Amino acid sequence: MLKIWFTLFGLLASAFVYAEESSMTLLDNRFRVDPTIEQITFVVYRAERSRPVVLVRPDGKKYYAWRKPDNVRWYQEPAMDIISIDKPMPGPWQAVGKVTPKNKIVLISHLALTTERMPSRLFQGEQIKFTARITSDDQPIVMRDFLDRVNLLVTFTKYVENEASLIKEARPIAHKIGDFADDGIGLDEVAGDGVFTVSLNITPEPGKYRVRITSGNGVFLRAQEQEVLVYPTPIQTTFIQSRFEGKEHMVAVSGEKGMIEPGSIAAQIKHLSPDGAEYVMAKSAAEEAERVLIPIPYNGDIGNYSWMGQAFATELGSGRPLYFPIKKQSYSVLEEVDIAETRRLQEEERLKQQKLMEEMRLLEMREEKRTKTMIMIAVANIVVILIGVAMYFGIGKLKLRPKKEEMPEMQLEMPKK
Structure with missing residues (x-):
């Protein structure tokens, strides 16, 4: 395995506006960390699809991508390791991995995010x-x-x-x-x-x-x-749809009183027609005004329209500029309706429904009367049948019963037998 030593000094040249890369071909798998370094990050380039390197501290302790202390952060890719160490041990470190002539280590000291x-x-x-x-x-x-x-x-x-x-x-x-x-x-x-x-x-x-x-x-x-x-948002957007051809639609963008600086509101609206035509209109509020009205042409064409935009304002008190995107919204323009004819048709439909309901009620009444009649006839037939059955059994019993004057003779004749 090829080897080379290099130190942390001279890795980043302060004479340039941008920090330069500190990298050398990995002829050796060792690098030295200066005692003054509080945090260091190094990028290790290795063979494609090779295993992550193994870090060896100056005292011989090993760090692995899957087993490391809390002060070591390890990001790995198929051909790269990015390792950050807080308070690294000073002295010679070793990166053990698959070495190719294209491999190199880039050291970055005092890495900071602001x-x-x-x-x-x-x-x-x-x-x-x-x-x-x-x-x-x-x-x-x-x-x-x-x-x-x-x-x-x-x-x-x-x-x-x-x-x-x-x-x-x-x-x-x-x-x-x-x-x-x-x-x-x-x-x-x-x-x-x-x-x-x-x-x-x-x-x-x-x-x-x-x-x-x-x-x-x-x-x-x-x-x-x-x-x-x-x-809560201090900007309210309202779309006012025109009902008459030649009269414009309006988009009203207003700011909440006490939150938005008067006269600071500006808005841009993009309007899309069913045929793909695009109309863009921008407007600013008048001095001390708390809202702005943006007109959108209305030509009376039938179809589905959409609009979106952006609103700008200034926060009252802090003077901070504010930006609010306006989400896409849609509306439709339908054919003009003859109100008188619609009402006439609605009245005809109402009368038709009313007549139908009356006919259904008559049918129900007739059906109910017929049902009652059938029940009465059935009950009467049952009563007649019951009376007939009762009479039949009653007459039969009368025929079988012997007469009173014949009883003694029957008793007298019995001993003779």
Whole structure:
């Protein structure tokens, strides 16, 4: 196995605006940590699909990706390990792994994550730009392989007093509301400059929350935590639909009094017609006005329409600029209805239904009368049958009964036999 020694000094040149990569071809699997280092992160490139390296401290103790102390954080990929160590033991460390000529170790000392201070008062529905910076020795890191794997995210957790003292099952659940990116897309200004940007949509319900910046891959532990209050949205948007051709629809965007600075509201609305035609209109509120009305043309065409947009305002008191995306909404334009003809048809239908109900009631009455008659006839027949049966058995008994004057003769004749 090829070997080479290198030290931490000279790894990051402070003479440049951006911190330079400190890397050398891995001819040796050893590297030295200076006693002044409080935290170090190193990136190990190894053979594709090889096993993670084994770290050996200066005293011979071994660290593995699956077995390590709490001060070691380990992120692994098929051809890379990113390992961060808090308060590393000074002296020569050793990384034992599958070595190829392309392997190298990049050392990053004093790795730090700093973020902006989030406003202590947020509004539900608003969207804010939030940035974080990753530095080494107070210089931005521009190593693409490392930045692409940092995986920073923002979570909101419902505020609970003494949360750390609660058992795990009783603690509130953290909800992710945004991921940082350093890709130059969206609100991120420059790709790969070490400045991470996230567009946060404040979706949680109003209340008090703990905001945490964390790393999903373990390179960083919790980097920042603060408490914020989420208030109900101070911006109301109303769509006023026109009923007459030639008269415009209206979108009213208004701010809550005492929360939004008068005259600061501005809005842009994009309107889509059934045929795909697009209409965009922007307007600002007049001085000291607390709402703005945006007209949308109405041409009377039948079909389904949609509209969306964005609203801007300034928070009263703090002067903080606010931005609220307006979600897509829809409405329909139907054929004009002849009210008089509709009422006439409705009245005809009502009379028809009424006549039908009367006929059904007559049928029910007739059926009920017929049923009663049938029951009476059945009862009468049963009574007649019963009377007949009674009479039959009564007459039979009379025929079988002997006459009184014949009884003595029968008694006298019996001895003769």
